Amino acid sequence: MGEEVRKNKQVVLNDYVSGFPKESDMKFIEGTIELKVPEGSDQILLKNLYLSCDPYMRILMSKPTTSTFGSYVPGSVSLAFQMQPLTGYGVAKVLESGHSDYEKGDLVWGFSKWEEYSLVSSNQILFKIKHADVPLSYYTGILGMPGMTAYAGFYEIGTPKKGDRVFVSAASGAVGQLVGQFAKLAGCYVVGSAGSKEKVDLLKNKLGFDEAFNYKEETDLDAALKRYFPEGIDIYFENVGGKTLDAVLPNMRLHGRIPVCGMVSQYNLGQPEGVTNLAQLIFKRVRMHGFNVGDHYHLYPKFLELVLPLIKEGKIVYVEDIAEGLENAPAALVGLYSGRNVGKQVVVVARE
Amino acid sequence: MGEEVRKNKQVVLNDYVSGFPKESDMKFIEGTIELKVPEGSDQILLKNLYLSCDPYMRILMSKPTTSTFGSYVPGSVSLAFQMQPLTGYGVAKVLESGHSDYEKGDLVWGFSKWEEYSLVSSNQILFKIKHADVPLSYYTGILGMPGMTAYAGFYEIGTPKKGDRVFVSAASGAVGQLVGQFAKLAGCYVVGSAGSKEKVDLLKNKLGFDEAFNYKEETDLDAALKRYFPEGIDIYFENVGGKTLDAVLPNMRLHGRIPVCGMVSQYNLGQPEGVTNLAQLIFKRVRMHGFNVGDHYHLYPKFLELVLPLIKEGKIVYVEDIAEGLENAPAALVGLYSGRNVGKQVVVVARE
Numbered sequence: 001m002g003e004e005v006r007k008n009k010q011v012v013l014n015d016y017v018s019g020f021p022k023e024s025d026m027k028f029i030e031g032t033i034e035l036k037v038p039e040g041s042d043q044i045l046l047k048n049l050y051l052s053c054d055p056y057m058r059i060l061m062s063k064p065t066t067s068t069f070g071s072y073v074p075g076s077v078s079l080a081f082q083m084q085p086l087t088g089y090g091v092a093k094v095l096e097s098g099h100s101d102y103e104k105g106d107l108v109w110g111f112s113k114w115e116e117y118s119l120v121s122s123n124q125i126l127f128k129i130k131h132a133d134v135p136l137s138y139y140t141g142i143l144g145m146p147g148m149t150a151y152a153g154f155y156e157i158g159t160p161k162k163g164d165r166v167f168v169s170a171a172s173g174a175v176g177q178l179v180g181q182f183a184k185l186a187g188c189y190v191v192g193s194a195g196s197k198e199k200v201d202l203l204k205n206k207l208g209f210d211e212a213f214n215y216k217e218e219t220d221l222d223a224a225l226k227r228y229f230p231e232g233i234d235i236y237f238e239n240v241g242g243k244t245l246d247a248v249l250p251n252m253r254l255h256g257r258i259p260v261c262g263m264v265s266q267y268n269l270g271q272p273e274g275v276t277n278l279a280q281l282i283f284k285r286v287r288m289h290g291f292n293v294g295d296h297y298h299l300y301p302k303f304l305e306l307v308l309p310l311i312k313e314g315k316i317v318y319v320e321d322i323a324e325g326l327e328n329a330p331a332a333l334v335g336l337y338s339g340r341n342v343g344k345q346v347v348v349v350a351r352e
Numbered sequence: 353m354g355e356e357v358r359k360n361k362q363v364v365l366n367d368y369v370s371g372f373p374k375e376s377d378m379k380f381i382e383g384t385i386e387l388k389v390p391e392g393s394d395q396i397l398l399k400n401l402y403l404s405c406d407p408y409m410r411i412l413m414s415k416p417t418t419s420t421f422g423s424y425v426p427g428s429v430s431l432a433f434q435m436q437p438l439t440g441y442g443v444a445k446v447l448e449s450g451h452s453d454y455e456k457g458d459l460v461w462g463f464s465k466w467e468e469y470s471l472v473s474s475n476q477i478l479f480k481i482k483h484a485d486v487p488l489s490y491y492t493g494i495l496g497m498p499g500m501t502a503y504a505g506f507y508e509i510g511t512p513k514k515g516d517r518v519f520v521s522a523a524s525g526a527v528g529q530l531v532g533q534f535a536k537l538a539g540c541y542v543v544g545s546a547g548s549k550e551k552v553d554l555l556k557n558k559l560g561f562d563e564a565f566n567y568k569e570e571t572d573l574d575a576a577l578k579r580y581f582p583e584g585i586d587i588y589f590e591n592v593g594g595k596t597l598d599a600v601l602p603n604m605r606l607h608g609r610i611p612v613c614g615m616v617s618q619y620n621l622g623q624p625e626g627v628t629n630l631a632q633l634i635f636k637r638v639r640m641h642g643f644n645v646g647d648h649y650h651l652y653p654k655f656l657e658l659v660l661p662l663i664k665e666g667k668i669v670y671v672e673d674i675a676e677g678l679e680n681a682p683a684a685l686v687g688l689y690s691g692r693n694v695g696k697q698v699v700v701v702a703r704e
Contacts, residue, residue, distance in 0.1 A: 241630060263631045274626010278593060279615045281642030288640045290633030 008033040010085040010115035011329050013074040017061040020268045020337055025061070026330035027075065029083065033117045037098040044102055044125060046092035046118045049352065051326075052140035053333045053345035054174070055239075057088060058267040086114040091129070091139045093352070098122075107132060109139040114329060116349060127300060134311055135320075141174050141344035142318040143307065145293055149261060150178035151303045152296035154186075157259035157289050158235045162187035165229055167248065170239035171212065172199040172319065174344035175261060179237045180209045181316050188235070191228045193244070195339040202319060202342065221247035232256070238288075240265040242273035249277035249286075258288040268337055319343030360385040362437040362467035363681050365426040369413040372620045372689055377413070378682035379427065381435065385469045389450040396454055396477060398444035398470045401704065403678075404492035405685045405697035406526070407591075409440060410619040438466040443481070443491045445704070450474075459484060461491040466681060468701060479652060486663055487672075493526050493696035494670040495659065497645055501613060502530035503655045504648035506538075509611035509641045510587045514539035517581055519600065522591035523564060524551040524671065526696035527613060531589045532561045533668050540587070543580045545596070547691040554671060554694065573599035584608070590640075592617040594625035601629035601638075610640040620689055671695030 008031045017025050037045050064071040073084045090112035094102050099122040102108065110126035112118050129139055141147060153175070154160060166183040168176045171192025180203065183190035191211040192203045203212035211228050218224040225233070225247055232253035238245060241263025252258070266272040281288060310316040321341040323332035329347040336345055360383045369377050389397050416423040425436045442464035446454050451474040454460065462478035464470050481491055493499060505527070506512060518535040520528045523544025532555065535542035543563040544555045555564035563580050570576040577585070577599055584605035590597060593615025604610070618624040633640060662668040673693040675684035681699040688697055 245630070260630075260633045262634060266631055272628040272631065274628050275630055276624040276626050278597070278612075278627055279618055279624065281612045281640065282614060282644065284642065285644050285647060286642050288633065290636065290638050292634065292637050295637060 004035040005032055006035050006117065007031075008116050009326050010083070010113070011326060012083050012085050012114075013061060013072045015074045015076040016063040016071070017058075018063075018270060021058060021061055021334050023330045023334050026086070026333070028327050028330065031083070031115070033115075033119070035095065035117060037096045037119065040098075042098040042122055043119050044094055044099060044108075044122055045096040046108070046112055046120055047095050048090050048092045048112050048116060048118060048349045049107075050091040050137045050140050051112070051114060051329060051347040051349060052089040052144065052146075053323075053329070053336055053341070053347060054089065054145070055262055055264040055267065055336055057086070057333060058264075058337060060087075084113075087111060088114060089140055089145050090349075091136050091144075092118070102128070107136065109144050114326070116326065126297060131304070131308055134308070137320060137322065137346045137348070138311075138318065140346050141320060142178060142311065142316075143304070146174035146344060147178060147307060148296060148300060148303055149293040150175045150182060151307075152293055152299060153237060153259040153261045153291055154179050154182045154235075156296060156299070157291050158237065158257050160186045160188055160235060164188045164234035165231065165253070166190040166235045166237065167225070167229065167233045168192045168209075168237045168239070169215075169244050170194065170262075170264060171209065172202050172207070172343060173239065173341075176237070176239055177203075177207050177319060177343065178316070180207055183235075184208050184210075185310075185315075196342075198342060199339075206317060206319070215244065222250065225251045235259070237261060238263070242266050242269075242275070246273075246275045246277050249275070249280040252280060252284045252286050254284050256284055256286045258286060260288060260290040264337070321345045323347045325349075356387040357384055358387050358469065359383075360468050361678050362435070362465075363678060364435050364437050364466075365413060365424045367426045367428040368415040368423070369410075370415075370622060373410060373413055373686050375682045375686050378438070378685070380679050380682065383435065383467070385467075385471070387447065387469060389448045389471065392450075394450040394474055395471050396446055396451060396460075396474055397448040398460070398464055398472060399447050400442050400444045400464050400468060400470060400701045401459075402443040402489045402492050403464070403466060403681060403699040403701060404441040404496065404498075405675075405681070405688055405693070405699060406441060406497070407614050407616040407619065407688055409438070409685060410616075410689060412439075436465075439463060440466060441492055441497050442701075443488050443496075444470070454480070459488065461496050466678070468678065478649065483656070483660055486660070489672060489674065489698045489700070490663075490670065492698050493672060494530060494663065494668075495656070498526035498696060499530060499659060500648060500652060500655055501645040502527045502534060503659075504645055504651060505589060505611040505613050505643055506531050506534045506587075508648060508651070509643050510589065510609050512538045512540055512587060516540045516586035517583065517605070518542040518587045518589065519577070519581065519585045520544045520561075520589045520591070521567075521596050522546065522614075522616060523561065524554050524559070524695060525591065525693075528589070528591055529555075529559050529671060529695065530668070532559055535587075536560050536562075537662075537667075545576075548694075550694060551691075558669060558671065567596065574602065577603045587611070589613060590615070594618050594621075594627070598625075598627045598629050601627070601632040604632060604636045604638050606636050608636055608638045610638060612640060612642040616689070673697045675699045677701075 107129035
């Protein structure tokens, strides 16, 4: 090993997780990395700046089955010298590039790893960051995957019309807070649900939702929905699944749409909750459509054109919950599933 | 009352039904009707020929709630002299017309009542029958609501492509048997499930399905689906709901579609079965879309243009289960929910 070998702190999964993930399911270790792109390789050497904590990551912690879409390789099933850190979305700086599309100093966002330095293949990088006059962390949130998710899910899958009545669950989260603001910009009435008074206040007073409620304080979700949507719901932006979805279904309006973005309330359950009101899809001719942001990245330039000016003019705001240091990443990630975070959960690995 | 007063046999509901409907939930009574359109009225006097037994009718037998779409008026809540027969799709002959669109002798299909003669408003008639060189009963089935349901659900909602793998539940029923044949015409691979050996044979040997199985003999529906769809399902035409839907979801392919036509396995349950695998909608980006044929009748002329020649050339066949006489209508209707019927259940009130 030459002089460029550096210590490289990493977060790895100990073993497959069942139930709610705990901080102790992950381990903070110190590996090493040669800060050099191997001779003849077209890989990219990244310095990770901001890492994104996203609900879908829980799914990758489970033992893989034919029904899921992959999983992390935990320490328990990898040989020690192949120990793999978690992977996830992040913002990074290019230290060295073996690919002509990138050069030293470029800022990028895409799939990276939960460590200080990463050697990645060029196709893991999704976009070069061309606008750095906004907080760089925004590229893990409003200007990154969650932003595109809100945009594609609301506009492409939800097909909103002016005056539509929109309900958003997990409404103060990375995606939900934007869906609500897009809904207002589209001339809709929008109500959000969240899990604390602080989040409800945020929704009503900072994020511009017409109404918001704390689902933990509602003993009868159906009654709560009827209170805010006496005429029913045109678009339900689904982030949580389970009981909330079941309560929403009978409150949908004719030809309603349910973009299915996530079902975070279900990811930690061995047996997901049964949804009983699906016949409402027929009665109300509802379209329920699961989507993945990966199918919509071709819209990213159009998305930036819309959102960058709105950010700069203060017409759209974004709430982040920033954890400082990779050593705090496991706690930050685990916090997503108890709703500890307020707004988009980001981990700062380095600021530049 | 003048000379035109005639006896009018009717089928009425005794009381709201919970659980599986029984023959004794209905009553066969003899009312009277004046065989005349009232002076100045634009109503139509019909002689009912064929009545259609359709699964959705069970929903109308339940006590209405805000979650359903209406109900019959059972004898128990109507005054005796207002006793209302069941309503439903049917084929009828016009005896007298107060509306210029119709005249005596016209054959029509649309919403009628479970009785011998009915006075209906002109907007209950959906279509005048212009092609009577096929069995008239077909206008309760392949050329009526179920036919249009199969057509709209498969082509409009299912958006099939050549080579798609299609699964149809309740596959020998009024709608399912056509979906399968449309799927073959569209170059798809199609498998149907049904509830008896006789129906499975019908699917494979008469209706042209590639494969079929008896769901009652499969202890593991997931394994059955994996046997017939090792590479997964592109289109699931949903007629039954519940356990079948739950088994299908993890077997869907990327960007699969689920036209939701009915959930007949659930209509008789006080508490519908919980569906637990909805997160698959996200993993596989599946579109699940409830629809109602009522939104698609503008396609009827186009539909006839496709289907009439196919019938005449023998390229599409249709299996009917004919009950003779209005007095046998309650048993015929009830039989739908135990799967007693083989093919489309029709009731003959009169042949001309």
